[in-house]
Amino acid sequence: SPVTLVLYDYFGTKKQRDSLCLCLALFCFLGSGVSHVLTLVLQELSLLCKRDVNGVGMLYDLLRSRWLQALLKVKTSLCVFSYIYQVVELLREAPQSAEIKELRRLLRAPHLKALLSAHDTVAQKDFEPTLPPLPDNIPDNEEAMRIVCLVKNNQPLGATIKRHEITGDITVARVIHGGLADRSGLLYAGDKLVEVNGVPVEGLEPEQVINILALSQGTIMFKLIPVSDRPVSNQTTLYVRAMADYWPLQDPAIPCADAGLPFKKGEILQIVDQNDVFWWQARKVSDLSACAGLIPSNHLLKRKQREFWWSQPFQPHLCLKSSMFACILDVFPGLMSLSITAGFRRSMRLCRRKSRTNQQSCYTRCPSSCYSALAAPYEEVVRYQRHPADRNRLIILVGPAGVGVNELRRRLIASNPREFSSAIPHTTRVQKSYEMNGREYHYVSKETFENMVYSHRMLEYGEYKGYLYGTSIDAVRTVLDEGKICVIDLEPQGIQVARTHELKPYIIFIKPSSISCMRQTRKNARIITDYYVNMKFKEEDLQEMEDSAKKMEAQFGQFFDQVIVNDNLQEASEQLLSAVHRAQDEPQWVPAIWICSNTQP
Numbered sequence: 001s002p003v004t005l006v007l008y009d010y011f012g013t014k015k016q017r018d019s020l021c022l023c024l025a026l027f028c029f030l031g032s033g034v035s036h037v038l039t040l041v042l043q044e045l046s047l048l049c050k051r052d053v054n055g056v057g058m059l060y061d062l063l064r065s066r067w068l069q070a071l072l073k074v075k076t077s078l079c080v081f082s083y084i085y086q087v088v089e090l091l092r093e094a095p096q097s098a099e100i101k102e103l104r105r106l107l108r109a110p111h112l113k114a115l116l117s118a119h120d121t122v123a124q125k126d127f128e129p130t131l132p133p134l135p136d137n138i139p140d141n142e143e144a145m146r147i148v149c150l151v152k153n154n155q156p157l158g159a160t161i162k163r164h165e166i167t168g169d170i171t172v173a174r175v176i177h178g179g180l181a182d183r184s185g186l187l188y189a190g191d192k193l194v195e196v197n198g199v200p201v202e203g204l205e206p207e208q209v210i211n212i213l214a215l216s217q218g219t220i221m222f223k224l225i226p227v228s229d230r231p232v233s234n235q236t237t238l239y240v241r242a243m244a245d246y247w248p249l250q251d252p253a254i255p256c257a258d259a260g261l262p263f264k265k266g267e268i269l270q271i272v273d274q275n276d277v278f279w280w281q282a283r284k285v286s287d288l289s290a291c292a293g294l295i296p297s298n299h300l301l302k303r304k305q306r307e308f309w310w311s312q313p314f315q316p317h318l319c320l321k322s323s324m325f326a327c328i329l330d331v332f333p334g335l336m337s338l339s340i341t342a343g344f345r346r347s348m349r350l351c352r353r354k355s356r357t358n359q360q361s362c363y364t365r366c367p368s369s370c371y372s373a374l375a376a377p378y379e380e381v382v383r384y385q386r387h388p389a390d391r392n393r394l395i396i397l398v399g400p401a402g403v404g405v406n407e408l409r410r411r412l413i414a415s416n417p418r419e420f421s422s423a424i425p426h427t428t429r430v431q432k433s434y435e436m437n438g439r440e441y442h443y444v445s446k447e448t449f450e451n452m453v454y455s456h457r458m459l460e461y462g463e464y465k466g467y468l469y470g471t472s473i474d475a476v477r478t479v480l481d482e483g484k485i486c487v488i489d490l491e492p493q494g495i496q497v498a499r500t501h502e503l504k505p506y507i508i509f510i511k512p513s514s515i516s517c518m519r520q521t522r523k524n525a526r527i528i529t530d531y532y533v534n535m536k537f538k539e540e541d542l543q544e545m546e547d548s549a550k551k552m553e554a555q556f557g558q559f560f561d562q563v564i565v566n567d568n569l570q571e572a573s574e575q576l577l578s579a580v581h582r583a584q585d586e587p588q589w590v591p592a593i594w595i596c597s598n599t600q601p
């Protein structure tokens with residue numbers, strides 16, 4: 001504050017300045033809550049006292065002195081100047097140390113006097129806007145017409161207008177929650193505008209009225225006929241996860257682009273108004289203090305999506321396509337000794353990688369996941385905290401091949417195998433001599449495997465050399481029933497399948513760092529391909545990783561609860577560990593259907 005700056009002229013050491021600044025800060029806040037401010041200052045000072053800051057002990061004693069306390073209790077007016085002079089007088093009674101003398105000299109200095117007196121003059125001025133006088137021709141029936149004056153203050157009005165389809169009247173279409181009009185409590189949706197700033201609006205187009213409003217500075221005066229049956233708001237606030245991006249400025253259909261709320265998929269929105277069938281009002285939970293904005297309603301988005309869907313040329317859906325799976329375990333049985341489950345994962349990932357180059361995708365138990373994403377532009381969510389007695393939430397890692405999903409999962413499990421475990425996969429291939437049923441795999445017949453697929457018990461599965469491999473929901477359930485945290489990795493297409501009330505998965509996207517960073521960090525890393533167990537990362541592998549990550553985020557980002565950039569392996573491992581614990585122990589947004597229903601997914 002300016003007072004602080006003045007102080008700097010007078011006190012030599014920084015410590016002295018700091019302690020006196022605290023004192024001046026107190027004086028500057030004298031108008032309201034004096035005792036409260038004093039308490040805060042004393043708390044602050046007591047901390048400094050412990051650290052033995054020079055001069056602070058004296059100030060602490062001074063502010064705690066009974067005479068000053070008593071004065072502060074009775075003094076509530078905002079008159080710093082006269083108040084400080086009472087303090088100066090009272091300081092005479094305080095022990096006359098060098099600091100007190102200095103303080104008294106400072107407070108009596110002419111330019112500080114002038115400054116404080118200026119403060120008081122400004123503080124006592126009334127800065128409320130002067131409203132124009134009411135017009136003479138106000139009808140007798142004051143209910144019939146209302147005059148509303150709003151002061152714009154460089155912020156939008158927070159209301160939209162429209163022409164009534166039948167009467168042609170210009171009416172308030174909606175009042176934006178938290179905006180200027182809403183806070184005034186004077187404008188309501190349905191109010192009929194008669195005049196704006198003295199200009200009759202009859203016969204004008206809404207755009208012309210908006211123009212008048214846009215050009216108005218300071219006070220705007222509306223003459224309006226209030227809506228007769230004002231809707232009683234009985235709406236409950238709803239929270240949703242956006243399943244798509246939305247850019248109001250690019251939406252020609254939005255009634256007022258400036259009033260739109262842009263959002264990205266995955267963001268949680270608080271819906272505060274659903275009165276309009278097509279345009280809801282919402283805030284982001286990350287910024288609840290902001291005024292609401294317009295977003296397309298579920299109904300409107302679905303309609304748009306349907307239009308978009310039908311305008312696309314027919315494309316057989318990727319999820320419905322079959323794929324070939326290769327299995328490195330069958331090619332390199334030596335890997336088994338390293339880590340069975342990790343090896344399995346590699347095999348699955350290799351299969352996926354191979355199928356991707358063939359422009360095919362793996363099988364997931366996909367209940368037309370992409371169709372359902374289209375069908376639900378918003379997903380209702382609630383805050384959920386797992387009860388300590390409940391089963392742990394399933395942890396799903398998703399990421400492009402080679403990014404380090406396997407390495408991070410392996411490290412997590414190795415850090416505490418009693419707490420973390422992965423799910424044992426199923427296969428129809430023959431058990432090898434060194435393998436044990438239920439340790440490396442669950443060995444089942446083709447018929448059993450297919451039954452599991454048909455009865456939707458597989459999260460993900462594939463075929464290689466006539467054998468089927470897959471991760472079952474039963475295997476996940478087994479780990480969870482043991483009280484452990486089950487950590488699996490999944491192709492993103494499988495996410496929808498795993499998102500059930502029972503598993504309540506927490507999905508972590510492992511994202512590659514920039515190619516230039518990976519060139520450094522992956523110097524000694526080895527990638528496993530169909531043909532090479534230990535191949536150095538080539539430039540195209542890094543590029544493929546980056547491209548694949550972008551596609552995953554674009555298509556499935558709305559499902560990611562957490563994104564971890566795997567740059568430094570140690571840091572990424574630590575982030576993963578804390579994310580996994582957060583998922584179990586802290587409240588998270590989850591689909592409302594997981595909590596509200598025991599029968600639905």
Ligand SMILES: Nc1ncnc2c1ncn2[C@@H]1O[C@H](COP(=O)(O)OP(=O)(O)OP(=O)(O)O)[C@@H](O)[C@H]1O
Nearest residue numbers: 349401402403404405406407521525526567568569
């Ligand atoms: N942050 C990192 N820094 C350096 N090396 C890493 C990092 N993350 C992973 N690696 C190394 O990169 C290689 C590939 O990692 P990993 O096998 O975990 O990838 P992946 O995502 O599971 O893909 P894939 O399924 O193809 O194996 C391994 O040698 C691993 O040790």
